[in-house]
Amino acid sequence: MTGVFDRAAGEVAGQKKILPGKPRIAVGLATCGIAVGGEKVYERLQEIIKKTGVDISLAKTGCIGYCREEPLVNITIPGKPLVILHKVTEEDAEGIVEAVKKGTVPYKKALCRVPSWDHVTGTVITYGNGFDEIPLYADIPFFKHQKKVILRNAGFINPEDIDEYLAVGGYAAAEQALTRMDSETIISEVEKSGLRGRGGAGFPTGMKWRITRDAPGAAKYIICNADEGDPGAYMNRNEMESDPHMLIEGMIIGAYAIGAKEGLIYIRAEYPLAIRRLVHAIGEARALGLLGKDIIGAGFDFDIRIATGAGAFVCGESTALVASIEGRTGRPHPRPPRLTDPGGGLWGIPSDLNNVETWCNIPVIIRNGSGWYAKIGAEKNAGTKVFSLVGKVDRVGLVEVPLGTSLNTIVCDIGNGGAQGKKVKAVQTGGPSGGCIPVRLFDTPVNYESLNAVGSIMGSGGIVVMDEDTDMVDIARYFINFATGESCGKCVPCREGLRHTLILLNRLIARKGTAKDLETLALLADTIKNTSLCGLGQSAPNPVLTTLAYFREEYDALVKP
Amino acid sequence: MTQGKTGTELAEPPKKPVTVSINGNAYRADEGECLLTVAERVKIPIPHFCFEQSLEPYGACRLCMVGVVHHGKTVMETACTLRAKEGLTVLTDTPDIVKYRTILFELYLAEAPKSAVVKEMAARYGVTKTRFLRRVDTGDPLGGACILCGLCVRVCNEIMGAGAINFINRGPYTVVNTPFTEPSRDCYGCGACAAVCPTHAVSLEDRGGERILHSWSETKVPLSQCVSCGKYFAPAALEKSVLSRIEPPLRDDLEGLCPACRAKKLAKKEILAATGGDPGDA
Amino acid sequence: MEEKTLEEIIARYDSPTGKVLGILGDIQRSEGYIPRETLEMLSVKIDVRISQLYSIVTFYSFFSLKPVGEHVITICMGTACHVRGAVGVLDALESLLDIHGDTTEDGKFSVTTKDNKFTVEIARCFGACSMAPVLQIDGTLYGYANPDTLPAILEQYGWRAA
């Protein structure tokens, strides 16, 4: 074990890595960047730098979330702004090194420049001035409407180097919480911040912490839900791949407030890179005395384990998640007991379950205060939320905006409307549990209540855009097919009801359906929603119910006259 | 095994009497008592498939839904998971419940088209037809009568401790059977699964010196033959596990005897003991 | 799988938390599927009934009881990939590899070519939705897949046009 945690030392070391006093080239290497060749760019750069012997520091970063423009590469030349290059290929590597050697950047590849960057938790990194022909970050339409709080470090720091996290204010909140705050102060800060769960239902986080802390028994667990089961949502993946320490720091603070000695991250097996980065980050944190015994010398013991899923959407549901961790099939059980109840949590111990992004909100709330946080966002919907804007939208990517931002701003201003100039018709929020919202309702502010009012849900933050060519009945069938395959099979409305919903939709699409079938479809959807045992069945009919409500004419057109 | 997931046990100790209202009538109940049990006791019918007194409420069949009236609003909940408390007010036949129950019965009729029990129960609630496509099950080991209530699996695992059968696959592909759908080595042949099955879907038969569990991949379990009268009386594995729970001297006495001969022997022993005779030559 | 290898895998898990799925995941990754003998050996070693392990393996889509081909191609059928034409990619793949897949009676989708070179499976989402449609071959992700680019990708894995 190392001695007492020394934040300042790490901070200095990290700043020397971010601003090394010589040129730095950093390649965006999250799963997304790798999938379009980022790794090859990195290897090529490495090769050239080695061969030519130039004094350039080469690093990996996470992802800034402008997915359409990947692979992205950042260049920092001392005294100059950080420049983000886009759509970089292996072939560009030579040119990049050549330019950097001359103290400049390949202008043709430049997306924007960043003279200084506010890492929100108290640290502003000042890069420098110059390269005036390159547009400013703040003028890029995709970035202009965003507010980066959770993604404040993503794409700027190396996620595999704890020093860089320390350099931008990392673990200052944990230090503050563990050495200068008690459980009660922390929980009431989280309550006052107004933070609500980012995993779907929007339950007040502070209240859930309080209930768990006050549950009978000394032992408590905290669990991070990193199952990210909504197909089309990937913000949690990026949060873990680009800034894993932010999650760990949030969990340390939560564990201290709740009184848990053990924390658990339940992560889907489809995210091998996120798992690797988390394992690495947990190791780094242990080495610095941020996990393990007597954390930060505050006399508090806590450690984090990782448990992997195995491909079952229902395991995002709390009781199924616990069953899965305990080595059983993920079949939900009726609540109560809830996870926070004695007998209900992991191994029967009261447990607090929060989504990845919920945990990621904690450090900034502690660092900047609940008052600061509560001012972001909207009434009863404090803070920002990261959305994955995908499907048939022009600018696909991860978008972070204050809650309460309208769908219009997200889809049209940030996303620039339909891909290839097509007209946008609707969006699906909340994945298979959510609903389709037609374009005429795009002034709906994105907050928990408004989305519910139009028949959808916030979910974990997936926004899939559909354009004029999208067949809405086919979309409903797609989601029902997904939910049928993911149903655990325990209760009849979901197991059998969804199967028959799918049969009915197939019959309609084959133009063999009748008006009576449409009636049965609606009644069946209503029954499944109201009688299913768990959230999967209770929300699975939403895509059918919303498309029936907003795109009825497409159903009617399929029915035999 | 999981620890502590026992809502009943936790709710048990203080047995305070409370009054609950069902369909407008007041009834006495113990605080924390399962509402479905209360209703059964006072003969108010609530349909159900997956409830069994000796097991934790499972909440799978969804048929036992009732309306709980709270501050003028009615929320649906399953009666098997509801606990009696003072002032609990429930309705068993609200228009919503009738509507949803009808669809659930129709789903069951389509899922288990061969089950007479399902047909009868559905008919009692006025459902005689289903608008859903019936499953065609060719060679279903459960004879097209299983509604996946899970009772057999739970009795086999949680009460008998045999763990011979379990759910296989998920969603609409779920079935109950032995692993690899091959004869099980863990099966005691106790037949508890068949006894507990609400739709009588589990088929087994005693033939010769064997019990054959047709539904469980034709698992065969040898039966013990009574050393005294020669009748086959119980699965050998089960007899062993029962005997292992009895004190050794008595166990030696009873080993290998069928229940009838056991009773005879015990009676004889008692008589001999009472009359001071020698039990040795029994 | 050798008994020793299995023991090494089991030894990685020092706590019951996350153990069973963790071990099964490691077996699946190392063998490409879960051999029956390994599952039975595991049942004895960790003292979990075979019926429970079998139930788990058939419940989670990540596990497979069938051996797979030399290369495993997984096509994402997530929402983003669906609206961007994943079905078309799957159709093209099926015709290139001359296979015809359908969901089997266990509800999983897995088809292997006659020469045992490729197995095609379906996934829900790789979290690379921005590059939809996405497919994965032996762990490597390919974004922006479309019927026209498929042959070139497959050729890297030894596929030749008939």
Ligand SMILES: Cc1cc2nc3c(=O)[nH]c(=O)nc-3n(C[C@H](O)[C@H](O)[C@H](O)COP(=O)(O)O)c2cc1C
């Ligand atoms: C079928 C189903 C799938 C879910 N999937 C996820 C998921 O992938 N990630 C997640 O954080 N929450 C998921 N949830 C919600 C969780 O059950 C739980 O509410 C959440 O993790 C609580 O965290 P929060 O309070 O921070 O939102 C799912 C719920 C259901 C019913």
Ligand code: SF4
């Ligand atoms: S609603 Fe669906 S997933 Fe949930 S318990 Fe019922 S069958 Fe299982």
Ligand code: SF4
């Ligand atoms: S066989 Fe009978 S007891 Fe077992 S799940 Fe089916 S209906 Fe229930």
Ligand code: FES
């Ligand atoms: S490109 Fe990395 S998250 Fe989109």
Ligand code: FES
């Ligand atoms: S008896 Fe209540 S859900 Fe089956």
Ligand code: FES
């Ligand atoms: S939907 Fe295909 S990668 Fe996410």
